[in-house]
Amino acid sequence: MPSDLKLAIWDIDGTIVDSRQVIQRAMARAFERAGLPPIEYDRTRTIVGLELTEAIMRLAPPDYPAERIPHLATYYKEAFVEQRAETGFQEKLYEGARETIERLAGEGWLLGVATGKARRGLDIVFGHHDLHRYFDTFQTVDGGAGKPHPRMVLDAMKETGTDPHQAVMIGDTSFDMEMGRNAGVHTLGVSWGFHTEDEIRGGGAHDVHHDFDALNRALDVFGRGVEESAA
Incomplete structure (x- = not known):
């Protein structure tokens, strides 16, 4: 070589x-669907780059059941896909x-x-x-x-x-x-x-x-x- x-x-x-707005909107929608308190951008931004399950674990409340983490990750993925289908979506x-x-x-x-x-x-x-x-x-x-x-x-x-x-x-x-x-x-x-x-x-x-x-x-x-x- x-x-x-x-x-x-x-x-x-x-x-x-x-992708700042896109990621924040997806995370906010995921937390909403899970019935969790709203997630602020200044928390979301700290986990970007990590593997999704690890990122979700860091953001979820300390008492959030571990068996629900995969569901919260799925909500995030679904919210991301939904955004891509919306008129005017851009990254x-x-x-x-x-x-x-x-x-x-x-x-x-x-x-x-x-x-x-x-x-x-x-x-x-x-x-x-x-x-x-x-x-x-x-x-x-x-x-x-x-x-x-x-x-x-x-x-x-x-x-x-x-x-x-x-x-x-x-x-x-x-x-x-x-x-x-x-x-x-x-x-x-x-x-x-x-x-x-x-x-x-x-x-x-x-x-x-x-x-x-x-x-x-x-x-x-x-x-x-x-x-x-x-x-």
């Missing part, structure tokens, strides 16, 4: 796609996301996804925005352990033939940063999604960026470092 390979592994929700790409993805692919980067979504959800979002063609590896919770376990990053590197020093994890939550750190790769946080800058840094981000221009500059620096180490 070439020694100058570069792999950018992307989170989806809150990093590429602005917009963040401004600059497509341009950055296209640029990296055009420059020979390998691109990967590591998401708390199931593969079906990934395919719906990427199909809507015609993004599959840019990516080389797709890691979802269907394949095993979710964030912050390093499994998805390790599998992405294995599939693309890259080593940790050639890979960078890009995401908007502390779970993304922990996952990347646990896999031994560089971690770049973005502040336009679900977690705050302090939370992202607390997860071990090497740096946090506030727009795609800054993220692009950081990726260029990382890429040059990989190329120089291979020279």
Whole structure:
């Protein structure tokens, strides 16, 4: 394998796609159907990126019966599907996301996804925005352990033939940063999604960026470092 390979592994929700309102509405509807008190966005945002059952367990009241957790997760899935069928439904790409993805692919980067979504959800979002063609590896919770376990990053590197020093994890939550750190790769946080800058840094981000221009500059620096180490 070439020694100058570069792999950018992307989170989806809150990093590429602005799904904040969609996720909050689905969680609010799920809690309502379960007869639970309303859930506030500032609680919902803290669990985005985790595998759904674990996320629901963190959000449910302490006395909520454990055997009801799968039902609450089902309510969430149903609410998400309902939203997709509603007139005017959108999960917009963040401004600059497509341009950055296209640029990296055009420059020979390998691109990967590591998401708390199931593969079906990934395919719906990427199909809507015609993004599959840019990516080389797709890691979802269907394949095993979710964030912050390093499994998805390790599998992405294995599939693309890259080593940790050639890979960078890009995401908007502390779970993304922990996952990347646990896999031994560089971690770049973005502040336009679900977690705050302090939370992202607390997860071990090497740096946090506030727009795609800054993220692009950081990726260029990382890429040059990989190329120089291979020279």
